[in-house]
Structures are given as C-alpha cells and as structure tokens.
Amino acid sequence: GVGAPTTTYRDIMHEEILKVVDFRDRGKKTANFHVLRETAMPALLTENGFVDNTSDAEKLKSSAFIQSIARGHANGLARAFNLSKKAAALYKVQIGAFRTKANADSLAAQAEAKGFDALVIYRDSLYKVQIGAFSSKENAEALVQQAKNAGFDAFIYQE
Structure with a gap:
C-alpha cells in the first residue's frame, strides 16, 4: 500500500x-x-x-x-508518508526567550499591539517569541529593523 x-x-x-x-x-x-x-x-x-x-x-x-x-x-x-525534507533554510526573527510562558505571552502581546504577528513557541526549554520566518534573509533582516525601530531586541536565527 x-x-x-x-x-x-x-x-x-x-x-x-x-x-x-x-x-x-x-x-x-x-x-x-x-x-x-x-x-x-x-x-x-x-x-x-x-x-x-x-x-x-x-x-x-x-x-x-x-x-x-x-x-x-x-x-x-x-x-x-515518510517524506524527507528538502534543506530550505528558514530565517526566523525572534524578539525574546523566557523560562516562563506568561513573560513570553506578555512580550507577544506587546509586539501584536505594535502591529507584529507574534507566535510563542516552546523549544529548548524556553518560550520563544517569534515574529516572522522567511526563506529570504533580506526579508528577515527588514523585519529585524522594523522590530528594532519599534523598541524590540530582535535577531535572526536558523533551524
């Protein structure tokens, strides 16, 4: 089958x-x-x-x-279906990581109040606040700049 x-x-x-x-x-x-x-x-x-x-x-x-x-x-x-992933790099923009979910939720709410789409992801024993993921590094860098202009400590990471 x-x-x-x-x-x-x-x-x-x-x-x-x-x-x-x-x-x-x-x-x-x-x-x-x-x-x-x-x-x-x-x-x-x-x-x-x-x-x-x-x-x-x-x-x-x-x-x-x-x-x-x-x-x-x-x-x-x-x-x-036992499919293998193609190696497509994703440039993720993160604005914070916390041991406590409430702190991550609070930062995500602040980001959403300033017009960003925020997502809290639990990974590596931390609640990480992500505001974007891109296949294009340039697009990720542009979002990092927007986030910094809005007062967030943003950076790009890859998985």
Missing part, C-alpha cells in the same frame, strides 16, 4: 498539529461526512480551533499562528 491505514494517519496528524499549537486537545473523532465517505483514498478532516471560542478566535487572527497550524499539517503529512 501507499502507507499506513487512515487511523494511523489520523494519529500522526493529530500528534504533529498539537506539537505546534496551544489549543486544548479535543481528541480524535470519526464521522460519516460526505467529504470523507465519498473519497476513493484515505481521507482526514481537521478542525483547527473554533471561531465561536474567544480564545481560539483570537489565535486564529494571527497569520503566524495560522502558519504554525500549516506547519503542523505539513509535518504530519511528511511523517505519515
């Missing part, structure tokens, strides 16, 4: 998406939806937050947060 059965795809996708978003884990469900039932291949439908939930709705307004949801889906698909 092409890969794992649908339940395994679902488990992998669920796990990878939850790694990059801070939504409450509402579990995995099955349903007899037309878009799932009438396909000739394994199919999954993901729900990524709810606009009638104030907390979710706020997160869904952030393009950086939506980008992280997309990254979770891409990571899940890559893992489910």
Whole structure:
C-alpha cells in the first residue's frame, strides 16, 4: 500500500498539529461526512480551533499562528508518508526567550499591539517569541529593523 491505514494517519496528524499549537486537545473523532465517505483514498478532516471560542478566535487572527497550524499539517503529512525534507533554510526573527510562558505571552502581546504577528513557541526549554520566518534573509533582516525601530531586541536565527 501507499502507507499506513487512515487511523494511523489520523494519529500522526493529530500528534504533529498539537506539537505546534496551544489549543486544548479535543481528541480524535470519526464521522460519516460526505467529504470523507465519498473519497476513493484515505481521507482526514481537521478542525483547527473554533471561531465561536474567544480564545481560539483570537489565535486564529494571527497569520503566524495560522502558519504554525500549516506547519503542523505539513509535518504530519511528511511523517505519515515518510517524506524527507528538502534543506530550505528558514530565517526566523525572534524578539525574546523566557523560562516562563506568561513573560513570553506578555512580550507577544506587546509586539501584536505594535502591529507584529507574534507566535510563542516552546523549544529548548524556553518560550520563544517569534515574529516572522522567511526563506529570504533580506526579508528577515527588514523585519529585524522594523522590530528594532519599534523598541524590540530582535535577531535572526536558523533551524
């Protein structure tokens, strides 16, 4: 076959998406939806937050947060189908790193108040506040300058 059965795809996708978003884990469900039932291949439908939930709705307004949801889906698909990543450098712009999530959330709120899309990512035992990710170093450098002009201590890092 092409890969794992649908339940395994679902488990992998669920796990990878939850790694990059801070939504409450509402579990995995099955349903007899037309878009799932009438396909000739394994199919999954993901729900990524709810606009009638104030907390979710706020997160869904952030393009950086939506980008992280997309990254979770891409990571899940890559893992489910055993795909290897192409070595594309991403230049990420960070404005802070904290041991306490509340401090990172506070800085992210300050950045958003000044018009930046801020995302808090937990990595390497720290809550990091990221305001952008680019394949172009020039674009990352431009954002660093904008952030510095707005009073933030910004720098570029690569993963």
